[in-house]
Amino acid sequence: MNWFLGIIAVLVLIFLINNYYRKKRFKDLKVTLQKNWGKQKENEYFNFYVIKQYFENNFRKNQFYHQISERTSVDLDIDELFKFIDRTSSKIGQQYLYFKIRTIETIEKLKKFESLTNLFLNNGKLRLNCQLVLSKLNTQNSYDLEKLINDKPIDKPSYLKYIYASSFTSLLLIIIGFLNPIFFLFLVPLFFINTIFHYKNKENVTYYISAVGQLTKALKVSKELSSFNEIKQHFSDLSFIKQVSKIQNKTEFVAFENQLTNEYALLFWLLIELLKIQFMIEYIVFYNFIDAISKEKENIDKLFQFIGEIDAAISVASLKSDTLEYCNPKFTSEKLIYTKEIKHPLIKNCIANDINLSEKSLLLTGSNMSGKTTFIRTIAINSILAQTLNICFAKEFVAPFIKVYSSIRISDDLLDDTSYYLKEVLTIKELIEASNDEHPCLFILDEIFKGTNTVERISGGKAILSFLNKKNHIVLVSTHDIELTDLLVKENYELFHFSEFIENEQLIFDHKLKEGKLKTRNAIKILELYKYPTKIIADARKTELNNFG
Structure with missing residues (x-):
């Protein structure tokens, strides 16, 4: 009995310590956000390769009034301008803000964005609460969410029907095996065949695994943001949250491996992995997931834009709180x-x-x-x-x-x-x-x-x-x-x-x-100022007088 109470005491202690550090991190983040309000980011590394992905891959490119070309972006130092403007709290917000400064849409959308910016400019409590929520999407993996929106979906393999047949056969062999154990032996060659297909598909799963995990996080963040009355009033249509929620179970299953972080969990993973191979569960769920992502692509994009619009508006509100003089056009x-x-x-x-x-x-x-x-x-x-x-x-x-x-x-x-x-x-x-x-x-x-x-x-x-x-x-x-x-x-x-x-x-x-x-010409005078030989200066003045008056 004493050992049982000891285990309970250790677990309670671990919980209290974790809870203490979680609250401390939250408090420190809150102080940092308040301290940095109205200031440019310091010691920030801007990985423009990933920051630009949502803009460069956007599947709605032809729907906009105008997009700033790469040539014009280089000519006008847009990347340097972005570094000055960016005060976002999430990587999704950062990608969306970059997309925003290179995409001209409509005056109506611009006015709506202005009203959201002013909301955060005038409501410090709401702004800080939103920043704290958005900070949950401030990891490098959060850049990957845009893959689910803009990447071309993976084609289903032509042999998928055989995968379903294999899964059904495994189940059938187990049921029959209880009647005649010899049928359990047929599970072994089937397992080895399934292993080949399972790990052949792992590359596809691995490519999406980070993005899928971020979709689950982004969905939770969206629900938290939409719980604020002021946000709910600004965005008239939040139905996309409900639509994306419908595929949440599939996304969490696909992202399951990414959530295992210690050796005890790995033992559990091994058991689950064996079951997934024998019944081809991951293979079947993955392609169902791909179907669901394709059908909900626009709603996932709306989810991305919802988070990005809020973070971008907070960023511009911070910019307006800076000391620089500005006006509305x-x-x-x-x-x-x-x-x-x-x-x-x-x-x-x-x-x-x-x-x-x-x-x-x-x-x-x-x-x-x-x-x-x-x-x-x-x-x-x-x-x-x-x-x-x-x-x-x-x-x-x-x-x-x-x-x-x-x-x-x-x-x-x-x-x-x-x-x-x-x-x-x-x-x-x-x-x-x-x-x-x-x-x-x-x-x-x-x-x-x-x-x-x-x-x-x-x-x-x-x-x-x-x-x-x-x-x-x-x-x-x-x-x-x-x-x-x-x-x-x-x-x-x-x-x-x-x-x-x-x-x-x-x-x-x-x-x-x-x-x-x-009307003035100072080029030759500047040569003289920088101590060019007198012979050159005299020759230049003579040529200028004789040929150009």
């Missing part, structure tokens, strides 16, 4: 971009600028490092954030709901023997094709055709920029070619420039946008 049907004190969110102490383009596009001139490319990137980034997260880093931002395309970072492709110029030709061809869209487009170009000679660069550039500036499309182009200014001012382009000056033998950039075309 205003959308117009006119060909117009109006901004007041717009900034690039990734540049510390960024100089703010204003611009007002009405029925016109922008031609921007200036020297290297003056801020030309940064400014057109700033407009493009804020246009994307306006349409995806309903936030702009400016005092005011007015623009159309617009598709964004770019041609900024272009390089030679040595692997397929593509020259810089040809790469540029192919990139700009994509913009030309996009200009046939009836919806307004924003085209961002930096130093068009710099891979060819001056005469053809200016001639070709003028023709292309004139062509793109049609319908309600808006073009923002930066260039060193002053000659383009006189040609494009007649083609409905507004001229602006950035300039620098030399003071006390130092080169100073004020990064302030100025109207009109650049």
